[in-house]
Amino acid sequence: MLRFAPSPIEDFNIGNLRVAIFNYIVSKQLNEDLVIRIEDIDVENIIEGKDKEIIELLNLFSIEYRNIVYQSDSLKYHQKIALQLMSQKKAFACFCSDDKLDELKQEAQVEGKIFSYDGFCETLSDETVLNTNAPFRIRIRKPDENIKFTDVLKGNLDYSPLEVDSFPILNQDKKPTYNYACAVDDMIMDISMVIRNENHISNTAKQIHVRNSLGYTKEVKYVHLLTILNAQTNKNISKEDNINSVKWLIDEGFLPSAIANYLVLLGNKTPKEIFSLEEAISWFKLEDISKEPAKFDINELKLINKKHLETIDDMRLSKILGFADNDIGKLAKLYLKDVSTIKELKEIIAAIFTEKTSSEDIKKEFGLVKKSLQKAPFFDNLAELEKYIEQETNLKNNDLSKVLKYILIGTHNGPNISDIYPLIKNYLGEIVK
Incomplete structure (x- = not known):
């Protein structure tokens, strides 16, 4: 099983969408289910209604999934498994205050070191823990050995016990931390492959450590997608960039099929430029994705969108x-x-379809032609209509064509009126107001 795990604390961005698309394609290729897991444990930062907006956008892109689950629904499992780790001496109660932890972090920063918990509470006796009334969080003991894993794009990775650290798994309010909840949920859901963005790569070592501590031996494959850059600035796309927002792209008139096409095409080897997600399922390979950051170019997306509109x-x-x-x-x-x-x-x-007002260069002719159009009978072809107007107004050739085009489409530019008229002739009553 695969999972796409968005968090409702921010707008759904193109990085999220690319992850969702790749999970969808691979789930189809492997004939495995895809589950949407809303990671809603960061209650304080959740934006109301954002989860529903994410689901609506996924549906708009025709990303099929088996069901939707909320991470908060597994709270009892998170707590139960944390107690199991404590009973096995693989986790411990930590009474260190936030102020003390901030002090340790600042010291590490000054010394140019990676912050690592100093282990102060790790050796407390059971009796001391029982007799202490202060609030506490639960920490997992750091691993004895390096955590190693292979990423499909980045190859072999290796994290030391110091880098993994004795990180918290339950906060003082007894709610799970991100890495712990993610690891437990992946176990519960029997996830076989995790495809996500590269900002999670250091989290992977922590999540593997949780599973190892619980004796979970199933191999999970990992794919961490490289950052998307803004082609105009050559920098990481930020939250402030309009092109980062999927909703903005939709509101600007880009087709979901074109956006999906472009995100699969981005930094990837594909047999063709224009395709649907269904077509991509037959040839898509994770190994073909570039190991360099992809550059999102809004002008390239416009070209892709135009080609989708043409077909x-x-x-x-x-x-x-x-x-x-x-x-x-x-x-x-x-x-x-x-x-x-x-x-x-x-x-x-x-x-x-908007009522036109005359422009200075055709002010006199405008009224004449408009009046004749309003009383004209229906004509199936443009030549007959022009002949009728010519008889009514005494305007001919270019003088007539220029005014007629403006009245019908509101501009002197654009396609030839001979191409337009057959398509709007049934709407003349609405157009010529």
Whole structure:
């Protein structure tokens, strides 16, 4: 089983989405279930409704999963297993105050060392622990040997006992810490592979140590995806960058299929540039992902998005734009030479259906042509309509075409009116207001 474990303490970003997509693809390849695990133990920092937003976005990208679980629902297991570790002398009660721990961290920072718990409470007798009324947290004893594991992208990794440390597994409020809860949940869920971002790589050693301490021997494969850089700045994409937000990309008019396509393509060897997630399942290989940070370029995404819009079903595109007419889908595609997002297409279509006001260069002609259009009968082809307007206004050739185009689409630019008219002729009553 694989799991995607987002936390509802921040916006769903492109790094999260890439992890979700890769977990989905690999789960399909391995014919294993994918579970969504909402990591909600950091109660103080949870953003209300963020979990539902994450699920909605995953559904929007058609990422299939078996079910959704919340980490907080396993609290009793976290506590029970912590007590088991204590009874086996593999964990201990720590009465050190936050102030004392902060002091130790500052000392380590001044000395340029990795912070490591000094073991003050590790040797306390059971009697001392029982007779101490102060609040305490539970720490797991640091490993006796190095923790070694192999990452699919990064190769063999090795962490010393000092780096793993005697880290807390239960806080003073008896709620689990991240690494402990993650390790226990992966055991409970029988996870076989963990695909996540590289900022978790040091956590992996701690989580393996928890499982080792519990005698869990199942091998878990790890894949830590490298950071995504902003191609414009060549720096890590930050929370402040708009392109980091999946919701922002959707609101800006990028298709989920195009975003997914681009994230799989990013820093990867693929047999083709344009594809669906279903197609990627047949050839995707984790080993082909670049071992260098990928660069997210919004302009490249626009090109990918345009190509998806060019091939999308006309009726589907029409519905996305708020209609249910193949002709509106075809009309929108006429503009893809100059634009590349749904948002831009919506603005163009809205402009066509918006009442136009005359521009200075066609002020006199505008009124004449508009009036004739409003009383004109239905004409199936443009030539017949132009002939009718010519008789009504005495305008001819370019003078007529220029005004007619502006009244119909709100601009002198854009596709030829001869290509547009067949697609909007049934809407003239709404367009010419």
